Amino acid sequence: MVRRIVAARVQDGPTADDLVQETLVRVLAAAPRVEPGMLESYAIVTARNVVASLWRERDRHRRNQHRVVDLLPEQTHDDGLVAQEEQNAVVQALARLSERERDTLLAHEVSGQDTRSLAGEIGSTAGAVAAQLNRTRARLRVEYLLALDQAEPPTERCRPVLLALSSGDRRRQREVDAARHLLECDLCARLSEPLMERGQARDDEIRIPIHVDADIVAARQAARELASRLGFSKTDLTLIATAVSEVARNIVRFAGLGEIVVELLDQPRRGVRVVAMDTGPGIADVEQALADGYSTYQGLGLGLPGARRLMDEFAIMTEIGRGTTVTMTKWREER
Amino acid sequence: MTTGPKLVSILRQGSYLIASIHTALDDTQMVRFQEDLVEQIGRYRSRGVIIDVAALDVLDSFGARTLRTIAEMARLRGAVTVIVGIQPDVAFAMVSLGMATGSVVTLLDLEEGLAFLDSRTQRNATSGRPALRTLSRGAP
Structure with missing residues (x-):
């Protein structure tokens, strides 16, 4: 699965393989900290982040070597286009997070800093940082879907509802009357599908x-x-x-x-x-x-x-x- | 039967129709069942109808109303209707729901239903059909 996600975003095989390896290493390292059943979505986010960081590096690389002939093949076919769109969506979604959210998330996901040392830096507890990271990931998923859809939520209620769904917080979902909103709002009904799919096999x-x-x-x-x-x-x-x-x-x-x-x-x-x-x-x-x-x-x-x-x-x-x-x-x- | 293979069967036995509902019916299927049954009463000149609802998980307001309608339509077409096989839980739910089903004859099972029809149609008999309970019961 990770391979598929990475391959959709990165064209050349060896690089993709490297990224898959990197992602898996991070996911495995993080496994004890991740709730059971969430590992898959965790891996997806991590994979996206790994890819995104690769792009950032490449970007820098390219800026610094602007005199060297760019040998990267033009991404013309559909896969490239899709990858490009997804990349843009990730970048946009990241941009919509607050600076603090983004920093913490990137420090954790990309640099592999653990929650305890992050907590030490900002004078908080590891639990609180983990909770904040969860919220941030939930937001990132929502913003990513919105960016990918190039949609701006039509009502004020959309974001809170999508966020509640994304974080799987049932109490919050009730507070914002998420179910009713999904009946009324086509956009949210559509976006909620990937959000609900991930995570929970709720059998109750x-x-x-x-x-x-x-x-x-x-x-x-x-x-x-x-x-x-x-x-x-x-x-x-x-x-x-x-x-x-x-x-x-x-x-x-x-x-x-x-x-x-x-x-x-x-x-x-x-x-x-x-x-x-x-x-x-x-x-x-x-x-x-x-x-x-x-x-x-x-x-x-x-x-x-x-x-x-x-x-x-x-x-x-x-x-x-x-x-x-x-x-x-x-x-x-x-x- | 016209309602399809498995949902409902309407069997003819002498001057009676025995309709068995085999599974939960939705409203549309229930109405089609009503139409089929009433049509067959005319076609076979039936004098009595037994509806076996033992397989129904729920008899809600619509289901109960449809059964009442069938019984009333059958009466107007000259046939006596008996409902048999209402499960204890379903009966309790119907009472709790506040349903009045008094105008329709309900009996415990098929056997009671046949006995009732025999006694009723014999009393009003014009055909002189003998009310042989054992015969009716034993027949396929």
């Missing part, structure tokens, strides 16, 4: 896009399957599946597009949380919608009030013209 959360009838069944089955891992009784699993079915149908009927996130909880008790959000028209009269027997389509008028009765906690947020978010939780009975 399932996201199901809701668009057509068949998604209702998929959502309730996924919810049942996930919840069954917590040891819910079969009865409770059916209640959860039924509630998910109702809220999913509301999305299909009224909004046309949305997403259901099912998530296992540890705190304060074990349970399962279902968040159903859509970008629909919103609900004008929530009280009416929560009243039994109120129905705007050919249903029983039981959708929302029914789902509420099936779960332990139920909250609904809605904004006209923007959409609705239903959050409901079922706690596991401790026996």
